[in-house]
Amino acid sequence: MSRLKGAAAALALMLAPHLAAAQLSDEVVRIGVLTDLSGPYADFAGPGSVLATRMAIEDHGGKVLGKPVEVVNGDHQNKPDVGGSLARRWIDTDRVDMIIDMPNSSVALAVQQVGRERNRIIINSSASTTELTGRQCSPVGFHWTSDSYAxxxxxxxxxxxxxxxxxxxxxxxxxxxxxxxxxxxxxxxxxxxxxxxxxxxxxxxxxxxxxxxxxxxxxxxxxxxxxxxxxxxxxxxxxxxxxxxxxxxxxxxxxxxxxxxxxxxxxxxxxxxxxxAWYWDQSDETRAFARRFAERNRGTVPSQYQAGIYSAVRHYLKAVEAAGTDEATAVAAKMRALPVNDVFTKNGVVRADGRHVHDxxxxxxxxxxxxxxxxxxxxxxxxxxxxxxxxxxxxxxxxxxx
Missing domain, CATH: 3.40.50.2300 (Response regulator)
Known part of the structure; x- marks a missing residue:
């Protein structure tokens, strides 16, 4: 009997990672970077936002719950209808689990509404309007780096x-x-x-x-x-x-x-x-991160919003791990519960309204x-x-x- 109990315990331990991975919606976690790739906000967001996302995934180990993390990216052209349409396609057809960035507040509000309707995590890093955490707040919506009030x-x-x-x-x-x-x-x-x-x-x-x-x-x-x-x-x-x-x-x-x-x-x-919200020359840690980023970004250091995206993606992946699933409501709860400690900020807090609060x-x-x-x-x-x-x-x- 004791041998049977031991075998059962060993089997449970062996199966635990697979059981956790089975809670993913499919065999991969997909992150969509919806940004301005060629317009007026491309320098502080744009391709650098995509790079920051990739670096966050790499620094997390490239996997979550034993499964790979993939990135897709798109240009919203600073048009709310384009951003909303692309978000719907990503969620409905491409099975994207989380969408991030959205420089341009009108686009950000449109995409947050899509996330609310379809129960997908939306993290706004580069938009500024406080409406994202005000009247138009969302249970699965987050505002990360800064905002118009700050x-x-x-x-x-x-x-x-x-x-x-x-x-x-x-x-x-x-x-x-x-x-x-x-x-x-x-x-x-x-x-x-x-x-x-x-x-x-x-x-x-x-x-x-x-x-x-x-x-x-x-x-x-x-x-x-x-x-x-x-x-x-x-x-x-x-x-x-x-x-x-x-x-x-x-x-x-x-x-x-x-x-x-x-x-x-x-x-x-x-x-x-x-x-x-963040400056590259604050500490040895921020300087080291900026050097790594600049080596892959034609010598340009990260903006505060690109550093915020790195932080938000790391936090999202930690929340998926903690929740044991990529289901948006469960992940959102963990994102609000876990403190934020990384190269962007120390002891950051995510409030009930989705606002990430930090110095x-x-x-x-x-x-x-x-x-x-x-x-x-x-x-x-x-x-x-x-x-x-x-x-x-x-x-x-x-x-x-x-």
Whole structure:
């Protein structure tokens, strides 16, 4: 009898990995990177987001529950209908288990709705709207790296403390831009400042002359760029040509990334204050990760959003392991329960609304004389604690209990 019990126990141990693997929906876990591969957000997301996903899978061991992890990628073209359609096809036909990235808030909201309908994990890393964890939150939806509240409120407070009381906004004409503008205006008004208006520009604008003339005519002390990617780069370049800063107005970027600063050059971008969720030159660990990434990315270090994708994919794979299945509801529960500890952040927390909460960093672009290397672009002014960095839980989210 004892020999039979021992044999049964041994058999159970041998079968355990196979039983766990059998809880996968098929013989592979598939991750879809839905991003901007060729448009205005391709530098801080795009192909680098795909690389960050692959690196996360490799560093996890290439398998989960004994089965391989595969990656597919697609370009949403910054169109919600294209992003939503591709997400549906991936889920319905290609059996994709998780979709990540979505730079462009309108696309992100559309894809999160698809995930809610079809019970698939959706992780937004590069989108900014807080609606993802507000009224349109999802039981299987997550918002990872940063958001419009964190970006706009932190930057606005810092500039107001330095004397910037009147503001004018150059805002990209879709939800991501509106969210940045709303967040900043809320801080300006709460702290006794003035919002003198806004100019709305189309996505991927090459000529900002008319918008900058409106900003110049406003006489606002601060001209805030509620846009991103090449829109931010073009606006900053042309603002210099129009003499906004020489005339005493200060230019502030709400969604500035290391890629933007590199493209602009320190001579043009010096002194810009912004908030970053992650910077490559923070520690030996971040520098080592950045070197590995740059070796496979034509010498370019990861943006905060690409580092966030690496973190989110690692966390997702750990949650699948912990849940013993890739079923979205079970995995989502583990994602909310497990702490986040990796190269991106330490002791990060995933809230009930799906918001990943972690420290942020107030940074200033260095002067050319202060830089010691091609990617030595920022000096860190302060750490913004997680509790202050992100918007409190929103009662509009059905997942938030009173």
């Amino acid at each position: 970006l706009s409120s932190g930057t606005t407070r810092a500039v107001m403390q330095q004397g910037g009381k009147s503001w004018y906004y150059l805002t990209v004409d879709y939800e991501g831009g509106y969210a940045l503008e709303r967040g900043s205006e809320g801080v300006v008004k709460a702290e006794g400042g003035q919002s003198l208006g806004h100019a709305r520009h189309p996505l991927n604008t090459s000529d900002f002359s008319s918008f900058l003339l409106q900003a110049q005519a406003s006489k606002a002390q601060v001209v805030a760029l509620a846009n991103a990617g090449t829109d931010t780069i073009n606006a900053i370049k042309q603002a210099g040509e129009f003499g906004l800063t020489k005339g005493g107005q200060r230019l502030v970027g709400m969604f500035v990334n290391v890629n933007d600063v590199k493209a602009l050059g320190l001579q043009t971008a010096q002194g810009v204050v912004t908030v970053e 942020l960093y107030l940074v200033e672009v260095k002067k050319p004389a202060e830089s010691t290397g091609p990617w030595d672009l920022y000096k860190v002014l302060a750490t913004v604690p997680a509790a202050q960095a992100f918007k409190p839980l929103d009662a509009a989210c059905p997942l938030v209990k009173p």
